[in-house]
Amino acid sequence: MSTPSIRVASSAAKRASSLLRAIQAHPPSCPCHSNPSHHYQSPSLLKSPRRSFATPLDHTRQKEYAFEMAASSIRFGPGCTKEVGMDFKNMGANRVCVVTDSNVSKLDAMKQVVEGLSREGVDFTVFDKVRVEPKDSSIQEAIDFAKPYQPDAFLAVGGGSVIDTAKLMNLYTTFPDAGFLDFVNAPLGKGLPVTKPLKPLVAVPTTAGTGSETTGTAIFDLVSKKAKTGIAHRNLKPTLGICDPLNTRTMPSAVHASSGLDVLCHSLESWTAIPYHERTPRPQNPINRPAYQGANPISDIFSLKALRSTVEFLPRAVKDPEDFEAQSEMLLAATLAGVGFGNAGVHLCHGMSYPISGQNPGYKHNGYVIDTPIIPHGVSVAVTAPAVFKFTGASNPERHLAAAEVFGKDVSNAKKESAGEILSEALAEFLVNLGDQPRGLEALGFSREHIDELVEGTLPQKRVLMLAPNLSLEENEEREQLRGLFEEAMNY
Template sequence: MTDQTLVSLEPVRSVLESLTQNQVQFTVYDRVRVEPTDASFKEAISFAKAGLFDAFVAVGGGSVIDTCKAANLYASHPDNDFLDFVNAPIGKGLPVTGKVRPLIAVPTTAGTGSETTGVAIFDYEPLKAKTGIASREIRPLLGIVDPLHTLSMPSRVAANSGFDVLCHALESYTALPYHQRSPCPPHPQLRPAYQGSNPISDVWAVHALRVVAKYFKRAVRDPEDLEARSAMHLASVFAGIGFGNAGVHLCHGMSYPITGNVKTYRAQGYNVEHPLVPHGLSVVLTSPAVFNFTSSMCPERHLEAAEILGADVSGVRRSDAGRVLSDTLRTLLWELQVEDGLQALGYSSEDVPALVQGTLPQERVTKLSPRSHTQDDLEELFHQSLKLY
């Protein structure tokens, strides 16, 4: 599985050559939608069910890998309805009890870390909000991380992919600690994929942050910088392992309606015919407001993140941790020429109620925020994110 841009590029060509040389029969599905929807998931699922395939290979970014996860899952469970495995409250959130086929993921972007996670995200068009499927059973059997595949990423794609890495690391490191998450599931099979921050995920998150701080701007500014592109590709894997266990929180929860309610905005560097807010961009635009809001619950972690990202925190009071991290993020966005907030994507204060309503069903992630929040809090965070500079 791949998309219509990648199908003619080197990452897919090298995979097809390998399959052919080793006499493996295969069929190519190249109709994956960038930022997939329930409709595009269902189209891929129908294709997978009809093909009766033994295994799957996903070559692409998170959209491709997530679509392939869903196709594999439902082809392996042909009697289940689509909403059975979709996260509650939109779907039933049933546990996956059966086995799926082997899936090999070959990421071509340095962002989602989807090759490491048991999560598949899509736009649920009836509600104009993102949701997903979360189960350890759909995690790829193997991820092949080749930095040469990322050299074809345009600069803006590298930037938006990198913002996803950044927020994966920041959110998982500042998420509600695992021992404070409640209620406890009555059975291990019902345990969610996202456990809250924990000693293992912390290691991956901090390491990913350090790599981002060193190589992110280089990877965006020079597509031929193989060292930087390689480092960011690995950072994506590191952050994926971290958030794949700990989870993310408000930046991601608020990002889903930002992409789902897009009107006319089309991001640079993406060969698509439909309006598109790339996932990483939708996540990072709220990050200055979000981390200023959450900092009071774990100021030391917010200060540590700010210091890793280059801020001078000597003598900074704990009460100022949120401001320092927020300013650090805002400076990074400015240096990487990111649009000036949600207004630049076509949103206004009149859209905030709809954005809040699209965030409310995202409890799978928003409940991992270290600071509890109300609907009024979400409204204020969206208002603060309309303009960044």
């Protein structure tokens, strides 16, 4: 005789089987459940009465439906540089290519690295000719150095220029037969995906700005095109970022400022980028999903925290070289912003900064020990920020007002239509109070006669422009919008 519980279970099973047969015979009318492809249709396709769900999907017209988070492992703490030799021994590396520049090669960070590798018996060679703000020629020189050595791992010790150069040395030694433009971002290069893992790369940042220790992006000047560009793919990101606050104590005040301005714009641009689900096209294969995907719920957390820390601690770090708490917090902010923008992306400040740096009319920033003219990357992105966020404000007033509140603005009674202007004013005040910053493009030596070339240098930066809110998709209108932004950025 069956027990009551067995009878109940048997009855439930019969009902479930009966319901399943009914569904198979008469599918429900709800398109979400009756058609597995429904969630993959763009709104425009769903409105078409002649659209057949059996027709192959047009991926070029569809918005994204997923985001993907990727970041390097991070170790943070004063003195942790000395562990790097053990890291390479633990991973079984036998031939390490150490990448640095001529200035960092003399600092304690490199001393700690050399001692650590030697102590663990790890064979290594040093390339110390990285160029600050690297060009394609300096990248090629570094690649040519690495290929004959055939390292099984890389170690980058320095700022963003060093880490980015090491990423590209790693890429082109892993793909030794690739042409230089094969992986470079389209349309300046072919934009091919990186189809296999690279060798281990450990990054030891000595500046607090780029966040390159956690991103899959490498930036350089493509001299023939008079524009900055780069390569972006998750496989380029370092295996480990060793963030040791002791390594940033040697930064001059000017470098603290410009590096921190990069953090400022990384966090603001990724916070205000278009949402990931508004980006098109959706990739047919996840390997083609870009590293820069648009703002998403996870990147938002990192970006907003990085913004708050930068507003609080950057003025202190610039003002007092002995304020080690502020320096440490800025290194952490740079890494947090790296996770944020490394997945959400940046937009107009960075897209416009590349021709600003590449077309430098002769400006040399105070405090940089370098013989040639230089517009530091952080300066080139921040100089357009008041104009940019005034322009993007209407796209998402709530986010722009939230950012303005971080700068100390009272937004309790602010009108949404004023959001961009309020954030723009907050940024301008912050930059002025930071001190010794060029107040617009004119201070860098640009005039209105340069605007057309600056616009043409910005247009190819599709990788970041596609994430810019309010920017037109129609090229002639986009060109006019960019021209207006450069005009607005002449002075603030």
